[in-house]
Amino acid sequence: MTFQQLAYFVTAAQYGSINQAAEHLYTHQSNISNAVRQLEEEFSIQIFDRTSKGVQLTKAGREFLTYAQDLVWRKENLEKLYQVRTKHQPQHFSVAAMRSFFAYAPVLEETDGSFWDTPMILRLQKCSRRDVIESVASGRADLGILFAMEDHTSRLMQMGRIKGLELACLGKSCLHAVMRADHPLIRSRDLSAISAYPYVIIENQEDYSRLYDEESGSISSLFAAAPSVIISTNDSMTCQSIVAHSDAFFISTTPWKHGPHYDFASIPLPGKENQLNFYSVLPAHAELSPLGQTYLKHLQRLMREL
The missing domain is CATH 3.40.190 (D-Maltodextrin-Binding Protein; domain 2)
Structure with a gap:
């Protein structure tokens, strides 16, 4: 016994016709007839009396319909329930x-x-x-x-x-020095004196000689001289607040793109050693x-x- 056999039988009983059941279910008449015959053989009962006008349930068929209909309805309700849940289940x-x-x-x-x-x-x-x-x-x-x-x-x-893993190139950029928009270096666009200003480190795993968690060149290779003041923090908002209210700066992997949280500007660091590739x-x-x-x-x- 399968749910499909039961569904074919229930539909034929509803219509009182094998032909009409086949039309309703978009299947062949022989599929309906075979399903009913297989159920009759499996349960050793006669479900329908065949007439020239269609089919009529026998006494055993009416009893069998009660159970079959209940199973088919339960299956349909279960499917509908989980279709709704799946549709609204968060990705x-x-x-x-x-x-x-x-x-x-x-x-x-x-x-x-x-x-x-x-x-x-x-x-x-x-x-x-x-x-x-x-x-x-x-x-x-x-x-x-x-x-x-x-x-x-x-x-x-x-x-x-x-x-x-597969790595696909998303694009290229270069390191930028980010500071408040009215910083003296923004006006001059001259980074030769950047070491005179406080440098704020914002990468969690960065130490005083590295920019990121892999060796990517020391501060001395990025600037003519190491900054005289280095402030280390693992909180980006702390970093931004310091830079917004002082002459400090931090290093970003791209031009400043964070919107109007602060009035910041950025200057690209020259040199091939400051070029970056981005990957997915x-x-x-x-x-x-x-x-x-x-x-x-x-x-x-x-x-x-x-």
Whole structure:
């Protein structure tokens, strides 16, 4: 006995006709007849009396219909219940990025509102380079976003291959010094004196001689002389507040794109050693969900505008 056999029988009983049941179910008459015959053989009963006008339920058939109809209705109600739940079940999407801006900015790129029509749970994480790779490789993140200096590109690709990941280039940028818009250096555009101003470090795993969690050149290679004042913080809002109210500066991987939170401006650091490549990270041969594809599309557009 199958649910399809029961559904064919219940429909034939409702219409009192094999032909009409077949038309209603968009199937062949023989399929209905075979299903009824198989039920009769399995339960050793005669379900229908066949007449020239159609079919009529026997006494045994009427009793059998009561149970069959209940099973068919229960199955239909169960399917409807979970179809509704599935339709409204939130989609899960997780992003691990080396910089928080690249995690949340693509969400803010959505302008027509359709992005928010789908129930979802978004997890946007800022991680070190190693943690981005590990999160995607382990399945904790659906998409990774990372960057590397030009000299470290081959090493990064090798790390991805070892972990079974595919890295696709999103774009290029260079390091920028970010400071308040009326900073003396913004007016002069001369970075030769930048070491005289306080330098605020905002990367969690950065120490006094490195910009990021991988070796990417010391401060002395970025500036003519090491800054005389270095302030280290693991909170980006603290960093921004200091820079907004003083002559301090911090280093950003892109021009300043965070909107009107503060009146900031940025100056690109010259030199090939300050060039960066940005990558999306996915498991090899993985396919993003529709939500993930929309997110990635906005991310790619964001990168083109940098």
